[in-house]
Amino acid sequence: MVLHDADGFLTQLTRMLERSREKGAVYVTMKRCAFAPAAPAAGVARLSPVDPADCRCLVRAVLGSTKATASTMVAAKDHRRFMKSYANIMKAGATA
Amino acid sequence: MCARVGGACSWVYIEDWDTFYAEAEKLYLDHPAHTRYSLKYRHTDGKVLLKVTNDRVCLQYQTDQQQDLKRIEKLNNIFITR
Numbered sequence: 001m002v003l004h005d006a007d008g009f010l011t012q013l014t015r016m017l018e019r020s021r022e023k024g025a026v027y028v029t030m031k032r033c034a035f036a037p038a039a040p041a042a043g044v045a046r047l048s049p050v051d052p053a054d055c056r057c058l059v060r061a062v063l064g065s066t067k068a069t070a071s072t073m074v075a076a077k078d079h080r081r082f083m084k085s086y087a088n089i090m091k092a093g094a095t096a
Numbered sequence: 097m098c099a100r101v102g103g104a105c106s107w108v109y110i111e112d113w114d115t116f117y118a119e120a121e122k123l124y125l126d127h128p129a130h131t132r133y134s135l136k137y138r139h140t141d142g143k144v145l146l147k148v149t150n151d152r153v154c155l156q157y158q159t160d161q162q163q164d165l166k167r168i169e170k171l172n173n174i175f176i177t178r
Contacts, residue, residue, distance in 0.1 A: 021139045030175045031132035057176050079176045087169050094137065094144070094165060 001069050006082050009072035016063040017093035024065030033058050109156045116157040120148040133175045
């Protein structure tokens with residue numbers, strides 16, 4: 001599973017939507033991840049309360065027919081820009 | 097929560113958007129770390145299938161309506177921004 005930055009992920013998503021026109025489906029999954037990637041995992045059974053500003057959202061896209069995957073972590077501060085671009089891509093992909 | 101069981105199939109979809117949205121938001125706010133939101137889009141059918149689950153409760157909604165795209169955006173925002 002390749003982890004992209006936000007722009008790279010959106011490029012991959014656009015490509016997947018184009019490739020799925022004739023057959024197949026595109027799956028997009030979103031889930032919140034309330035941890036910092038560099039945080040040590042050993043011995044931590046429960047995460048301490050996380051500041052909402054630290055929460056990130058994992059977004060994954062899979063092209064069903066080829067099993068190609070792409071993912072990205074969206075930080076709280078980038079979410080507005082990401083959501084605008086994501087909405088535009090989905091509208092373009094769904095309506096054309 | 098209104099749901100329709102489709103024949104022998106085990107998929108259960110919520111038919112009303114407002115109910116689906118309210119239940120999905122509630123599920124996410126109750127279990128933000130365990131709830132995930134999936135979207136499946138098939139261009140050949142023109143259908144979008146939404147699933148919100150915390151691995152205990154599963155809420156599903158499907159649509160082929162253009163006007164639902166705006167509503168789906170609203171749902172997207174819950175998961176990204178909160």
